Amino acid sequence: MRTLITADHVLAFDGTSNTELRDGAVLVDDDRIAFVGPRAEAPQDADRTVELGESLLMPGLIDLDALTDIDHLILDSWSAPEHARRLQWSADWFSRRQHVFSAGQRRRIREIALVQLALHGITSYMPIASEVHSAWAESADDFLAMAEFSRSLGLRGFLGPSYRSGVNVVQGDERVVLFDEAEGEAGLADAIRFHDTLRAWADPLLTPVFLPCRIETLTPELLAATADAARERGALVRLHALQGDFERDWILEQHGCTPLELIRRQGLLDDRLIIPHGVFLDVNPRVWGEDRGDLAALVEAGVSIVHCPLTNARYGSELETFARYRDAGLNISLGTDSFPPDLIRGIDTGVSVAKVQNRSLAAGDLAGYVEAATLGGARALHRPDLGRIAEGAAADLTAFRLSDVRFGPIEDPLRNLVLSGSARDACLTMVAGRVVMRDGAIDGIDLRAVREDAQALFDIMRAGYDERDHRGGAGGLFPPVFPLAGERRAADGDRH
Secondary structure, rough: EEEEEEEEEEEEOOOOOEEEEEEEEEEEOEEEEEEEEEEOOOOOOEEEEEEEOEEHHHHHEEEEEEEEOOOOHHHHOOOOHHHHHHOOOEEEHHHOOOOOOOOOHHHHHHHHHHHHHHHHOOEEEEEEEOOOOOOOOOOOOHHHHHHHHHHHHHHEEEEEEEEEEEEEEOOOEEEEEOOHHHHHHHHHHHHHHHHHHHHHOOOOOEEEEEOOOOOOOOHHHHHHHHHHHHHHHOOOOOOOOOOOOHHHHHHHHHHHHHHHHHHHHHOOOOEEEEEEEEOOOOOOOOOOOOOOOHHHHHHHHHOEEEEEOOHHHHHOOOOOOHHHHHHOOOOEEEEOOOOOOOOOHHHHHHHHHHHHHOOOOOOOOOOHHHHHHHHHHHHHOOOOOOOOOOOOOEEOOEEEEOOOHOOOOOHHHHHHHHHHOOOEEEEEEOOOOOOEEEEEEEOOOOOOHHOOOOOOHHHHHHHHHHOOOOOOOOOOOOOEEEEEEHHHHHHHHHHH
């Protein structure tokens, strides 16, 4: 099948960097790009034509920290520390833990999340889920079910179940990590089973990887065993690390070294390691505020980080700084890490934060952020055929409509998209030459049912916090922004 796609603006790759092509065309031959150039010079032997008109056609967006869960950020990104501790597991829950959702509900959660990725222009993803509502972590069977749905939907997934040796809990009034090392060992064995099973499928859209949980929940032994398993299989490892005060303080106390040094000691520091979020390095003012070699160590090893600018901002932390990391030569990819999976809003947030941090409008490196969402992700994945519109590259494409009157006059398609639009303006998601989403519709997907099911599942997740709260759910865990009118009247009546 040969498909000719035309658009007023095409972000093409010239072999070195991106370039904007006006009134452009891209010919897709099966799963590869066969032509990129002016519409007037496009081959005329296509089997079908997709005319996008006043749109920006881009390389498919790569999300390496893609939420495949019901998001909890809406619940826990507003709290003071003492209240935030109530949203962790209690020590009591640790001893009687269980799944909040059934296997069928967990499967539906992941289906809903993947639909959202396609609706927001994501073509390649690496999943992230919250273990807060799990009995421990994820399972191979859970992920085999997700892999089946992912390939039927048509997205490109880099998949593996999460696993861990410990979990953050509140004991008394203190946050600690409680461990069950047998759970970690079983989780890695399950992840290996998943890896080897998925590799045997030989599906070009599905790549098995290792996705352990946060570094402070992993024993040194489990980190080392992960490194060995990945090395034997030539697999990527994504490890959440270098992302917070508690993580750094805990690892220093427990192991006598920084998280980065622990990663190195256990054999994980190499070019197949991907680290979200990479914020708490020595250059961060909350660590040392000066360069003591952390960036150079990451660059020398060939590590990639996953920058999640929107989620980081919502939790009150950012890279110090995007420009400093890039200038050091560190490969930066992007992730969403929360709902919505909107990399356009993420880019806008990152650019705006950079301007504030550097007190300079010139520091808003829009080109750098767009490259992180495309070329940076491809480099992290060791996939030079992704993240670019060039002849011979994989036909993974995303387009955003620019014709809405709310965009205003178009000056530059990327600046207009980031300043006036969002990933909700996506009008095409194509993976390996197959149209996954067009104009907000996905074949075979009932979006009304997606919305209704998402609400029902969210309500179940929200209710589960009361059972895990170390204070027993007393006092209302999630007060509204303003009190509900009836509740305020009742409270006023009680005072009188």
